[in-house]
Amino acid sequence: MSTLARSTPRPGLLARTGRAVRGEWSRLTAIPARELRAHGLSAIPLTMCTVLLTLGFWFAWRTTWGGDVVRALGGVSAGIPLPLALLRTPVSLFVPAPDLPVWGALIQVLVLFGLAELDLGARRTLVIAYVATLCGTLAARVMVGLGPDHLLGIDARHGDILDTGPSAAVVGLVACIAMVRRAPILFAGVWLLMIAEVVVKPNLAGREHIAAMTGVTLCTGAYLAWQRRRTPRIRPSTTAGRRARPRETTRFP
Structure with missing residues (x-):
């Protein structure tokens, strides 16, 4: 029997990778699929409002008066106070970037904001999106302040570039979801993509994406560490006297 067990071939790298990818896919989609089946689009009100706002601001950019209003409300650049x-x-x-196709921003918002809202909840999704956007905005100012002579600096002319859109929020949400749902392949993949973007096309947006992901990764890591320290204290009171149940996927606490 032991000889037979030793002779049983181990799964190859491809098979193990396939199982890991399927496991991540299950953890990432189990809750969103269940919530969508139960409630439909009413389960993602924040996402739908974000899509409508993004589309509305895009239409406003195309009008004479709307462009000025949009710039006054959400026109951010590293050069303003x-x-x-x-x-x-x-x-x-x-506010979608005026020089990029709006359909790309809408798809990003619908898919990633929707996934985050179903998995993390609307309030946390909005907070994470704001933290990611804020990290990108502040990083741009720092990079412009450092100047092109510094390794992390950029030319001062980038201070006049309009810096808007949901892309920083989207990559931040992906990083957060990957950490919460223990999806290292997704986490590593999105980091590699963002680094490749900066290497292949070194621009302000790519660097801001790195800054947004860094900020969200640090915040999410600190929160998860706090949760792990806190959980043992409440576990005895919540599970005492109860029969052990099979583990199942639940929404982010």
Whole structure:
């Protein structure tokens, strides 16, 4: 029997990778699929509002008066005063970049905001999206301040570039979901993509994506560590006297 067990071939790398990918896919989609089946689009009100706001701001860009209004409400760049940038940052999340196709921003918002809202809840999704956007906005100012002579700095002309859109929020949400649902393949993949973006096309947006993911990764890691320290204290009171049940996937606490 032991000889037979030793002779049984171990699964190859491809098979193990396939199982890991399927496991991650199950953890990432189990809750969203269940919530969508139960409630439909009413389960993602924040996502639908974000899609409508993004589309509305895109239409406003195309009008004479609307462009000025959108710029006054959510037009952020590294060259404007910091208090004004902080005031406009929450709105800038919903303002699509005028030089990029709006359908890309809408698909990003619908898929990633929807996944995060179903998995993490609307309040946490909005907080994470704002943290990611704020990290990108502040990082741009730091990089412009450092100047092109510094390794992390950029030319001062980037301070006049309009810095809006949901892309920083989207990559931040992906990083957070991957950490919460223990999806290392997704986590590593999105980091590699963002690093490759900066290497292949070194621009302000790519660097801001790195800053957004860094900020969200640190915040999520600190929160998860706090949760792990807190859980043993409440476990005895919540499970005492109860029969052990099979483990199942639940929404982020």
